[in-house]
Amino acid sequence: MSRESIFPTALRAVLPAIFLLIVSTELAAAEKVRPLDPEVEVFIEEMVQKHQFEARALRRLFTQVQPRPAILRAISTPGTARPWHEFRSRYMEPERVNNGVAFWRVHAATLEKASREFGIPEEIIVATIGVETFYGRNTGNFRVLEALTMLAFRYPPRAELFRSELEHYLLLARETGLDPTGIRGSYAGAMGIPQFLPSSYRNYAIDFDGDGKRDIINSTADAIGSVANYYKAFGWRPGEAVVVPAEVEGSGIAALLETGIKPLLKVAELKSQGVTPVMPMEEGVEAALFMVESATGPRYWLGLNNFYVITRYNRSLNYALTVYELAQELRARFRP
Numbered sequence: 001m002s003r004e005s006i007f008p009t010a011l012r013a014v015l016p017a018i019f020l021l022i023v024s025t026e027l028a029a030a031e032k033v034r035p036l037d038p039e040v041e042v043f044i045e046e047m048v049q050k051h052q053f054e055a056r057a058l059r060r061l062f063t064q065v066q067p068r069p070a071i072l073r074a075i076s077t078p079g080t081a082r083p084w085h086e087f088r089s090r091y092m093e094p095e096r097v098n099n100g101v102a103f104w105r106v107h108a109a110t111l112e113k114a115s116r117e118f119g120i121p122e123e124i125i126v127a128t129i130g131v132e133t134f135y136g137r138n139t140g141n142f143r144v145l146e147a148l149t150m151l152a153f154r155y156p157p158r159a160e161l162f163r164s165e166l167e168h169y170l171l172l173a174r175e176t177g178l179d180p181t182g183i184r185g186s187y188a189g190a191m192g193i194p195q196f197l198p199s200s201y202r203n204y205a206i207d208f209d210g211d212g213k214r215d216i217i218n219s220t221a222d223a224i225g226s227v228a229n230y231y232k233a234f235g236w237r238p239g240e241a242v243v244v245p246a247e248v249e250g251s252g253i254a255a256l257l258e259t260g261i262k263p264l265l266k267v268a269e270l271k272s273q274g275v276t277p278v279m280p281m282e283e284g285v286e287a288a289l290f291m292v293e294s295a296t297g298p299r300y301w302l303g304l305n306n307f308y309v310i311t312r313y314n315r316s317l318n319y320a321l322t323v324y325e326l327a328q329e330l331r332a333r334f335r336p
Contacts, residue, residue, distance in 0.1 A: 036062055039153050043163065051171060058170075062149065064181055071142060071150045074187035075158075080316035084292035084299075087318040091131050091326055100126050100330045103135040108336065110221045114208065118228035119238035123334070125227050127327035128313065132195040136220060139192060140185040144169060148189040148198075165189055168198035175202070176214070183217070192216035193223035196230075204230040234312040235305065242306045242324050244281060245299070246289065250274030256289045261303055261311055263288045270302070277302055290317055 036044075040062055047053040080087060104111060104126050111122040126135075133139050148169055151162035169189065173180040185191040189198065194216055196205060205214040208225025216223045252273045259265070268283035275289055287302040301321070303311075310320040 037153055040149070043152070043166070047167065047170060051167075053170065053174075061145070061180060065146050065149045067154075068142065068146050068150055071147050071187045072155060075151065075155060078316075080314070080318050082318070084318045084321065085295045088322045088325060091322050092329065096130055096134065097326070097329050097333060099135055100130045100326065101333050103130070104330065104334050105336075107220060107224060110208070110224050114224050114228040118225075118232040118236075120228040120231045120236055121327070121331075123327035123331040124231070124310075124323070125224055126330055127323045128227050128310075129194055129223065130326055130330075131319065131323050132190075133193055136193040136223070139195070139217070140187070140190065142184060142187050142189075143181065144183045144185045144189050144191055144198075145180050147185065147187055151189065162189070165198050168202055172198050172202050193220060194227045194230075196226065200230065204233055230313065231309055234309045236309045237305055240306055241304050242310070243304065243321065244287070244302045245278040246302045247276045247278060248274055248289070248300050249276075253289070257291055259288065261288050261290055261317065262308055263303060263305055265289075267302070275300075275302070292317060292321060 036059060044053075044055055044058045044062070047058060048055050079090075104122065108122075111125060114120065114125060115122050129135055148162055148166040152159055152166045153163075155162065166189075170180060172178065173183075183191060186195060190196060191198070191201060196216055201214075201216065205216050205222065205226040206229050207214050207222060209219050209221035211219070213219075214222060214226070216226050250273065253275075256265075256270070256273060256275065263286040265286065265288065266283065267277065267281045267285050267287055270287060270289060271277075271283075281287075281302070285304065287304050288308070289300060290303050291298050291300050293299075303320075307320055307324065310323055311317070313323075314320065
């Protein structure tokens with residue numbers, strides 16, 4: 001029997017239209033399999049209005065996001081919340097120190113260039129990358145899109161921050177050509193060797209290897225330069241101290257600890273309230289008193305401007321002090 005007898009001419013003429021209708025129906029049905037959260041729909045509309053994204057493309061993107069309860073568990077119990085002596089022990093072990101010295105040797109020329117151009121000590125750059133990702137070894141296993149979406153719409157305490165970071169992430173993907181579904185990072189959506197959030201990637205990442213791309217995910221040179229650029233942008237002062245140990249006495253110490261980590265009080269004023277720097281300091285230098293828990297009890301420090309700058313990378317006092325201490329150990333161990 002001929003094909004013509006099976007499919008009359010008139011029917012053959014409409015087959016393509018029928019096929020397209022079936023495909024379109026299936027696609028439409030697929031998009032309706034899992035309705036998006038109303039807040040996500042509002043976010044999509046904002047992206048369309050503010051940045052001219054295509055609504056349908058964003059809906060397809062967000063339908064690929066799977067709930068990850070582990071993200072909410074992780075951000076609710078961050079490692080930096082542990083006592084300082086427990087937190088620092090993980091980052092001061094011999095393997096991390098030895099690998100940091102090796103990383104420094106391999107990238108010595110790039111680190112020297114970054115230090116010279118931005119005024120940031122090599123050891124601070126290396127220690128930051130060492131604490132963040134073990135020198136690029138552990139950059140995170142969560143899909144960044146899923147992490148940011150979970151935190152933006154299912155973590156009310158910091159939803160505003162993470163909605164902003166999700167916005168930056170989609171813009172970053174569009175600007176750089178990155179696949180938004182393929183990038184992995186931390187449970188908080190930080191990416192690459194230095195673990196930049198999307199807003200930091202867009203604002204502070206630089207091309208430091210000269211290939212025309214800002215790639216902190218694959219380029220160690222770009223990561224080194226970007227960390228240095230970040231610290232400089234937040235006001236690092238070359239040649240100045242970071243912290244000074246202190247001793248305290250008197251009833252006003254608790255109030256001083258509650259004033260925050262930004263150095264606003266002069267050393268002379270701190271002395272008048274019962275704070276004694278263990279090392280000589282000029283009376284007019286501004287500092288902030290802070291305390292961390294050691295294995296034997298509280299330890300007090302005076303944080304100076306450069307310590308405050310490290311806390312702009314991560315707000316945790318445990319984190320900032322550990323970066324400083326690891327940096328000191330690396331500097332003591334490094335031999336060109």
